[in-house]
Amino acid sequence: MRFELFIAARYLRARRRQAVVGLITLISVIGVAAGVASLIIALAITNGMRRDLQDRLVGSTAHVLLMKTAGDGIDNWRPLLDKLQHQPHVLAAAPGLYGQVLISRGPRSGGALIKGILPDDELKTGNLLQSIKQGSYGELQPTTLIPNPSPLIPKPIVIGQDLATTLGAEVGDSLLVTSPQGELTPLGLIPRYEHFRVVGIFNSGFYQYDSSYAFMRLADAQHLFSEPDVISVISFKLDDLYKAQQVGHALEQVAGNGFQATNWMEQNRELFRALKLEQVVTFIVLALIVVVAALNILIALTMMVMEKTRDIAVMMSFGVDASQIRRIFLAQGLLISGIGTVLGLVVGYAASLAGSHYKFIQLDASIYSIDYLPFAPRIIDALAVAALSLITALLATLYPSHSAASVLPAEALRYE
Amino acid sequence: MATSSPILRAEALEKTYPPLTSGAPGLTLFRDLSLEVAPGEMVAVVGQSGAGKSTLLHLMAALDRPTTGNVYVGETEVTALTPRQQSAFRNRQIGYVWQFHYLLPEFTALENAAMPLLARGVAKSEALAAAETWLARVGLAGRGHHRSGELSGGEQQRVSIARALVTQPRLLLADEPTGDLDTTTSTQVFELLQQLHREQGLASLIVTHNLDFAARCDRVLRLKGGQLHPA
Numbered sequence A: 001m002r003f004e005l006f007i008a009a010r011y012l013r014a015r016r017r018q019a020v021v022g023l024i025t026l027i028s029v030i031g032v033a034a035g036v037a038s039l040i041i042a043l044a045i046t047n048g049m050r051r052d053l054q055d056r057l058v059g060s061t062a063h064v065l066l067m068k069t070a071g072d073g074i075d076n077w078r079p080l081l082d083k084l085q086h087q088p089h090v091l092a093a094a095p096g097l098y099g100q101v102l103i104s105r106g107p108r109s110g111g112a113l114i115k116g117i118l119p120d121d122e123l124k125t126g127n128l129l130q131s132i133k134q135g136s137y138g139e140l141q142p143t144t145l146i147p148n149p150s151p152l153i154p155k156p157i158v159i160g161q162d163l164a165t166t167l168g169a170e171v172g173d174s175l176l177v178t179s180p181q182g183e184l185t186p187l188g189l190i191p192r193y194e195h196f197r198v199v200g201i202f203n204s205g206f207y208q209y210d211s212s213y214a215f216m217r218l219a220d221a222q223h224l225f226s227e228p229d230v231i232s233v234i235s236f237k238l239d240d241l242y243k244a245q246q247v248g249h250a251l252e253q254v255a256g257n258g259f260q261a262t263n264w265m266e267q268n269r270e271l272f273r274a275l276k277l278e279q280v281v282t283f284i285v286l287a288l289i290v291v292v293a294a295l296n297i298l299i300a301l302t303m304m305v306m307e308k309t310r311d312i313a314v315m316m317s318f319g320v321d322a323s324q325i326r327r328i329f330l331a332q333g334l335l336i337s338g339i340g341t342v343l344g345l346v347v348g349y350a351a352s353l354a355g356s357h358y359k360f361i362q363l364d365a366s367i368y369s370i371d372y373l374p375f376a377p378r379i380i381d382a383l384a385v386a387a388l389s390l391i392t393a394l395l396a397t398l399y400p401s402h403s404a405a406s407v408l409p410a411e412a413l414r415y416e
Numbered sequence B: 001m002a003t004s005s006p007i008l009r010a011e012a013l014e015k016t017y018p019p020l021t022s023g024a025p026g027l028t029l030f031r032d033l034s035l036e037v038a039p040g041e042m043v044a045v046v047g048q049s050g051a052g053k054s055t056l057l058h059l060m061a062a063l064d065r066p067t068t069g070n071v072y073v074g075e076t077e078v079t080a081l082t083p084r085q086q087s088a089f090r091n092r093q094i095g096y097v098w099q100f101h102y103l104l105p106e107f108t109a110l111e112n113a114a115m116p117l118l119a120r121g122v123a124k125s126e127a128l129a130a131a132e133t134w135l136a137r138v139g140l141a142g143r144g145h146h147r148s149g150e151l152s153g154g155e156q157q158r159v160s161i162a163r164a165l166v167t168q169p170r171l172l173l174a175d176e177p178t179g180d181l182d183t184t185t186s187t188q189v190f191e192l193l194q195q196l197h198r199e200q201g202l203a204s205l206i207v208t209h210n211l212d213f214a215a216r217c218d219r220v221l222r223l224k225g226g227q228l229h230p231a
């Protein structure tokens, strides 16, 4: 193979008798590089998107959620929570009471999902409260810890950044929270409403939460929804987020009849499936560039074989075997592809790393739920892309190297 | 001379090209052609253009196959070799010089001369050293770094002679080796061939149109009517 590489490498570098062959060779190298770089960058983006979404989702939400099958509240939840907290793989558990409300401030209003919480527990299972950018969650501590200074001061609430923008609300502003689960009065069912005071605004960068989540004290939520001391959900943080399924089942067993667990994967299955599909489609579409690049290699090599027919015949006349001739052009194709692939990998990786470092592509968070384009290049993608590139190049060399090996020296050298 | 067993032996060769259009008669170049070249013998082949001289050399070097008949080089039955064996045979036993130098333009004179050894798998340093020696023997000591484009016609042909002999073959086949050169250079190149033939103890078969050169060989054969006749 040393001889074949020696010849192939020299052919690649040498000035051409026909300039067009050199030009097409150059175009082939650039084509391969462009295809490989595009694939690396695109895969880094889809991958970054998925990783980013997953991190945020898993960070913001609990790994496992446990609720009643019937959808009614969990009463006498404290001993249950205590028991479940000590199950294997469970790092923390937090009670929560969810309810749908309408929040309004003057003429502006928006729908929101209220979560009544105990902040100390909530912090251990999700990080939305940590992303508070204005104000703090301090006032969400139960009144047993911080007594309400005066019943005249509205109760505290923490809302998401986008919801705050919708309402035009800032920390300290008063909001009217209306629950459809109203009170039965002699006049019929009337919605229950109450004033709350914004004590914190969080910004998770996750539009789904920032636009519709609001936190209040568990007791305040129970009061607002006219519930006794019940909760609707127990959230769990695990030591291994990929054990969510298995731990969920175990928790169902321990909790007893009527309980049902779900997890972050199940809740976002459609999302992750869509992301996976997006990645596959991106790969296929961009792989076409690599295929076109391989066609360039085919053309470049075919022209080179035509240009070199006489030299091939001469080599055969002094004993170079047809199989060696074939390998010369195979090596030639692989050199073109190899150089292009390495070039493409370097460019693709450099662009991806620069992209993830400088975050230079800003996104509209309300559309993409993240504020910049994430890049996460992976070694496995690089290997797959390099393999694809080299294999297509290998296929492209089959025809030209075969035709080179089929040169009949006596014919090729007869009329010169 | 006649007693030693020949290096090259061709028996009852026939070469017929099929007709280009069906119905027309094919072209028969050789009919029952026989040839023997003894070790150390330098044989000239002359004949009209189109007589088949080049084709005859091709058959000797396994670059082409006869329609019938056998070619032997030493103990090797050339006409029975597989393609892979043919390559090895050409590499080890044949030195071939053409009318045109056919040097590979991307390589230096030294690399060109070393090429048959490199193709055989000889280590590069060893092959280049051998090529250097041969360049000196053809009168091009120290000129190895030139590309073929930077050499004169005579020098190019000398490099191609070095390339033909670097493998130390037993049989030298030369097809009008001076056909492209001016008179003075022709004479120099022919005399170089003669000298190397003697020094290497080769068996040589030289096709030439130059009757003066032919006369300086051990034997002259004329290819006519598909057979070789002493001339």
Ligand SMILES: Nc1ncnc2c1ncn2[C@@H]1O[C@H](COP(=O)(O)OP(=O)(O)OP(=O)(O)O)[C@@H](O)[C@H]1O
Binding pocket: A414, B017, B018, B027, B029, B047, B048, B049, B050, B051, B052, B053, B054, B055, B056
């Ligand atoms: N593949 C082929 N098919 C048909 N005819 C062929 C083929 N190859 C060679 N010939 C014919 O065989 C004849 C002999 O050709 P060859 O080149 O051996 O002649 P030559 O004696 O070397 O001539 P010159 O002195 O001009 O070099 C020519 O007439 C040529 O046209």
Ligand SMILES: [Mg+2]
Binding pocket: B053, B054, B055, B175
């Ligand atoms: Mg000829």
